[in-house]
Amino acid sequence: MSNKFKILDADFLHKDTVVSFSTSIFKVGELALFSSYIFRNIGLQELNNKLKGWGRGQIPLIKDSHEWIENGKECEILVPGAKGWQKGRLRIKVVLEFCPDEVELEETPEKIIHEPITKNNHLMIFGKR
Incomplete structure (x- = not known):
């Protein structure tokens, strides 16, 4: 798969x-909303449990998990090569x-191929649109 x-x-x-599955239809907005709700209410706790179970530590859980998704949680990062x-x-x-199964080609003037085409033994030349 591409x-x-x-x-x-x-x-x-x-x-x-609209997204259609074999048994259900959803609007993208509502499917994203439901997914965020589930992650906020179940996913963060499950992530924390898995990290703890794997001996990797814990993420800070807060009363309002909305903060993780909307505002972010205070932290520090160390990027390789940074100071x-x-x-x-x-x-x-x-x-x-x-x-998509088939990628739609974007037609722009730069991508249009300018080739001579013959029709009824007459040369037809197509230029820019």
Whole structure:
């Protein structure tokens, strides 16, 4: 399968785009909302339990898990090659991505091939549109 997945903007552009599965139909906006709700209410606790069970430590759980998804949680990151730790916020986002079976070709003037075409033994030349 091609790795041409594109993020669907569930808040604005693709909010009303419809997704059809074999048994159900959803709007992208509502499916993203349900996914975020489940992650906020079950997923963060489950992630914390798995990390703890694997001996990897724990993420800070807070009373309002909404903070993880909307505002982010205060943290520090260390990027390889950077001068040191950088303070900031880490946010977890639940996104929906879509990959079409057939990639649509974008037709732009630069991509149009200008070739002579013959029709009824007459040469037809197509230029730019």
